[in-house]
Amino acid sequence: MRTESDIKQNSLINVSQQIPSVSADLQAGCDMSNLRSMFFVVGFLVYLISQGAAEPCFLAAKGSPTFPANFSFGVATAAYQIEGGWNADGKGPSIWDDFTHKNPDKIRDKSSGDVAADSYHRFDQDLQALKELKVDHYRFSIAWSRIYPTGDISSKNQKGIDYYNNVIDKLIANRIEPVVTMFHYDLPSEVQKIGGFANSLLVNQFVVYAIELFENYGDRVKTWITFNEPYDYCQNGYGDASYPPQVYAPGVADYLCIDNTLKAHAATYHSYKSRFAKTQGGRLGITLDSRFFFSRTNDEDIVDRGMQYGLGILAHPIFSKSGGYPDIMIMDIGANSQKEGRIRSRLPSFKNKWRDIVRGSADFLGLNYYSSRYIKRASKPNGVSPSWERDMDCDTSIDSNWLRAKSDWLYCVPEGLEGILKFIRDEYDNVEVMITENGWSDDGELIDDNRIRYLRSHLQAVLNAINDGCKISAYTHWSLIDNFEWLKGYTEKFGLYAVNMSSPNRERTAKKSAGYYKQIIESRKIPSIF
Known part of the structure; x- marks a missing residue:
């Protein structure tokens, strides 16, 4: 499928190729018709440039140029990636502490989150950046093992509770809404020792931890997120074992992880609604991640297949009218399991109660x-057998014209954001969407024009989707500051603010993109230039 930007780019190339021949005619003594032709070509080229065709990472505007008055702009971080203080004041170890300490060679620069941006001791520096940006909300995560060092209520750590009380109080004092994520990859080590997300015991363990958070912070926190990106920590942690806890059981334990995550989320939601929501007045959701998929042959079925195996595996059980896993996955994985000689499907089945x-x-x-x-459908079987890749049975590719970030998986495709928002609108009864992460990686340069291009085009995608009837309430840029980027360590930078990791004070410095984002927040419009 060719996008509007592809067509414009190809037109620009064709036009630019015509210019030398016109210039040659002039040098040979052209007539007025050739001169008029040259002016037309040059004028058309200038027009295309003015429309953004010559600029990478561009998306045309549709509809109103202004964000709704109640739309919330914010930034995000995660505990392990910025806090440091890995064993400070009674905090227990997480699986990422264990992983980086035991396997430094698995991290590109052999680093860890032991100190990171040291936000545990230097939150006031983060707060200053938040105030400078004039954000409406700040999404951050709480480290489970800072509240319960062993993951269990018996190890309750008051100093950890006090730290987040301080963060929340300071945010509210500066009219910044705290958006709290309860879990962002950093499972307490002791919980993993009994199976972690592959053990159904996790459901009750997480609910007890969540209740602790509601009791301590629910009077001030009004927006809760249970889990961040379950697909990633399940697939990478319990499938291909590239992330901790490095359980290699593709097509089995990763599906168990997703199933137990969904149950823990739902049990937490109902506990909050029955015990806290009426008095505290908050709301609770879950953060899912997904790519959008395009078909070069306009095959809607293959696009839907990709979306169901990506977003749908977690969104369909929660947000669809029927509940349960997507039908295509139930059929595929059931059939594959039977071929493998199994007596039941590798994909857990929701009983009527859990559905x-x-x-x-x-x-x-x-x-x-x-x-x-x-x-597109796979030309040959993908991945090991069994595995999510083998079940999905698809090949994916990129467009060579897409602008690539420092991260080898990250390309600027703003029309994909618009597409996925419309997919959610149509597939899940236009549920309210909070964009909880969206961002760009580079080498850390302060003049970060490509981050601005990415930010501008993706906010345009959000605005286009709003103008097309999608219910979107917030945009959250990843990330406030440069931080520990998992297996890439500190070699890829996502922050609006640079952090001097070689200084004991970890000074924060605003990048050009910070000023650009602030301009959007203040004007509620997307500037055409930067």
Whole structure:
């Protein structure tokens, strides 16, 4: 499928190729018709440039140029990636502490989150950046093992509770809404020792932890997110074992992880609604991540297949009217399991009770979107057997014209964000969407024009979707500051603010993109130039 930007780009190339021949005619003594032709070509080229065709990472505007008055702009971080203080004041170890300490060679620069940006001791520096940006909300995560060092209520740590009380109080004092994520990859080590997300015991363990958070912070926190990107920590942690806890059981344990995550989320949601929501007045959702998929042959079925195996595996049980896993996955994985000689499907089946408990268990859908891919049916089996890749049975690819970030998986495809928002509108009854992450990586340069291009085009995608009837309440840029980027360590920078990791004071410095984002927040419009 050729996008509007592809067509414009090809037109620009064709026009530019005509200019030398016109110039040659002039040098040979052209007539007035050739001169008029040259002026037309040059004028058309200038027009295309003015429309953004010559600029990478561009999306045309549709409809109103102004964001709604109640639309919320913010930024995001995660505990392990910025806090440091990995064992300070009684905090227990997480699986990422264990992983980076035992396997430094797995991290590109052999680093860890032991100190990171040291936000545990230097939150006031983060607060200053938040105030400078004039954001409406700040999304951050709480480290489970800072509250319960062993993951269990018996290890309750008051100093950890006090730290987040301080963060929340300071945000509210500066009229910044705290948006709190309860879990962002950093499972307490002791919880993993009994199976972690592959053990159904996790459901009750997480609910007890969540209740602790509601009791301590619910009087001030009004927007809660249970889990961040379950697909990623399940697929990478319990499938291909590239992330901690490095359980290699593709097509089995990763599906168990997703199933237990959904149940823990739903049980937490109902606990909040029955015990806290009426008095505290908050709301609760979950953050899912997904690419959008395009078909070069306009095959809607293959696009839907990709979306169901990506977003749908977690969104369909919660946000669809029927509940349960997507039908295509139930059929495929059931058939594949039978071929493998199994007596039941590798994809857990929701009994009627759990189907009803999970369905509708969110007040909003948190969406992390970064990039997209083209998709088609696989030319040969993908991945090991069994595995999610083998079940999905698709090949994905990129467009060579897409602008690439420092991260090898990240391309600027703003039309993908617009597409996925419209998919959610149509597939899940236009549920409210909070964009909880969206961002661009580079080497850390302060004049970060490509980040601005990415930010501008993706906010345009959001605005286009709003103008097309999508219910979107917030945009959250990843990230406030440069931080520990998992397996890439500190070699890829996503922040609006640079952090001097070689200084004990970890000074924060605003990049050009910070000023650009501030301009959008203040004007509620997207500037055409930067």
